[in-house]
Structures are given as structure tokens and as C-alpha cells.
Amino acid sequence: MLSIGIILGSTRPNRVGDQVARWVLEHASRRTDAGFELLDLRDHPLPLLDEPMPPSLGQYQNEHTRRWAETIAAYDGFVIVTPEYNHGVPGVLKNALDYLYAEWNDKALGLVSYGVAGGVRSAEQLRLVAAELQMADVRQQVTLSLFTDFENFTVLKPGDHHLRALDALLDQVIAWTSALAPLREAATVTAS
Ligand SMILES: Cc1cc2nc3c(=O)[nH]c(=O)nc-3n(C[C@H](O)[C@H](O)[C@H](O)COP(=O)(O)O)c2cc1C
Numbered sequence: 453m454l455s456i457g458i459i460l461g462s463t464r465p466n467r468v469g470d471q472v473a474r475w476v477l478e479h480a481s482r483r484t485d486a487g488f489e490l491l492d493l494r495d496h497p498l499p500l501l502d503e504p505m506p507p508s509l510g511q512y513q514n515e516h517t518r519r520w521a522e523t524i525a526a527y528d529g530f531v532i533v534t535p536e537y538n539h540g541v542p543g544v545l546k547n548a549l550d551y552l553y554a555e556w557n558d559k560a561l562g563l564v565s566y567g568v569a570g571g572v573r574s575a576e577q578l579r580l581v582a583a584e585l586q587m588a589d590v591r592q593q594v595t596l597s598l599f600t601d602f603e604n605f606t607v608l609k610p611g612d613h614h615l616r617a618l619d620a621l622l623d624q625v626i627a628w629t630s631a632l633a634p635l636r637e638a639a640t641v642t643a644s
Pocket residue numbers: 462463464466467468469470535536537538539540566567568569570571598
């Protein structure tokens with residue numbers, strides 16, 4: 453069974469991102485073609501990147517990095533739920549991505565973003581980051597508007613059309629997660 457991690461990219465007190473991530477998880481969990489789990493970055497606190505060697509070398513020295521690497525290595529693909537901060541990726545999410553390398557490689561990625569303009573600028577920046585991490589970001593995106601998909605900018609009430617977009621996104625993530633399995637297996641054999 454393929455295992456997909458849903459990464460919640462906001463750790464702010466008072467965040468709305470937890471509602472978005474739970475909405476994704478609840479909908480995804482009805483599927484039978486993969487298993488889904490929520491990965492809340494609050495449960496994986498990391499200092500600002502403090503590894504002496506570039507993560508692409510895989511020489512992790514800190515215990516918190518090894519724990520994070522083990523967590524991420526256990527998933528075959530990901531959906532990132534991201535807000536947009538100052539037209540970009542939240543620092544806590546970028547930091548969590550920067551910590552690792554091989555553990556992200558050859559895994560599919562779907563993007564669910566939210567903000568006044570659907571969080572699209574954050575999502576677009578994440579596509580550039582994904583390319584460098586050798587992740588396969590799928591075309592379909594879910595973009596939730598703080599104006600029309602939240603009540604008073606705080607309570608998530610997404611339009612039905614977003615469910616169709618989320619379904620298509622999950623279809624694509626699962627298809628690519630599955631297609632990339634031989635590359636992940638080859639990398640495991642080389643590393644061992
Ligand atoms: C530091 C910061 C910068 C923000 N910049 C943007 C922005 O550039 N574009 C936008 O759509 N919303 C922006 N917002 C508003 C967020 O979309 C809104 O606060 C949203 O609830 C953030 O997600 P979260 O509550 O899950 O952290 C910003 C919020 C914060 C805290």
C-alpha cells in the first residue's frame with residue numbers, strides 16, 4: 453500500500469492551516485488506493501538548519517535531523533498544505549524541506565495552497581524547490597481563497613468544486629507515486 457504524507461506547512465498559533473490539512477486528510481482517507489497520514493510540522497520541531505554538511509551528501513549529524521529523515525523516508529509521496537507568507541513559502545516549511553535530500557527524491561508531490569489569492573505564489577515557489585529535491589510535482593492544484601472558501605477568513609467552508617480538484621490531485625499524486633517506485637527501489641539498493 454502506498455503511503456502519502458500530508459504535510460501541514462503552518463505552525464502559527466491561531467493557524468487556519470490545520471482545518472485545511474484535516475479537510476484533505478478526511479477526503480483522502482476515503483480512498484482505498486493509498487494510505488494517508490497528517491504530518492504536522494509542530495510535531496517535528498526543527499531549529500533553523502544546523503547541519504554542517506549539505507543535506508545532499510546524506511551525512512546527517514544531529515539527532516533531530518535523523519529523526520526527521522526517518523519520518524520522511526517512510527512515505528512514498530506527499531501533499532503539502534501551504535499558506536502564503538509575504539508572497540512566498542512559510543519559513544518553517546522551507547526549513548523542513550531544506551533539512552533533507554535523498555528522503556524527498558523520486559516522490560510525487562501535490563500542492564494545496566490557501567491565501568487571499570489562493571496561496572498560488574507560495575505553491576509556485578514550492579514547485580521550484582521540488583525540482584531541486586527531485587520531487588515530481590503534479591499539475592493539478594487546490595487553491596483555497598481566504599475570501600470565498602473561509603467564513604470570516606477563519607472557518608473553512610470550501611466550495612464543492614475544490615473537492616473535484618482535490619480528487620484529481622490525489623489521482624495524479626498516486627499515479628506518479630506508483631510510477632516512481634522503481635526509482636525509489638533502485639536508490640535503496642544503491643544506498644545499502
Ligand atoms: C507573515 C505573514 C505574511 C502573510 N503574507 C500573505 C501574503 O503574502 N499573501 C496572502 O495571501 N496572505 C498572506 N498572509 C495572510 C495569510 O494568508 C493568513 O494569515 C492565513 O491564515 C495564514 O495561514 P495559517 O493561518 O495557516 O498560518 C500572511 C500572513 C502572515 C502571518
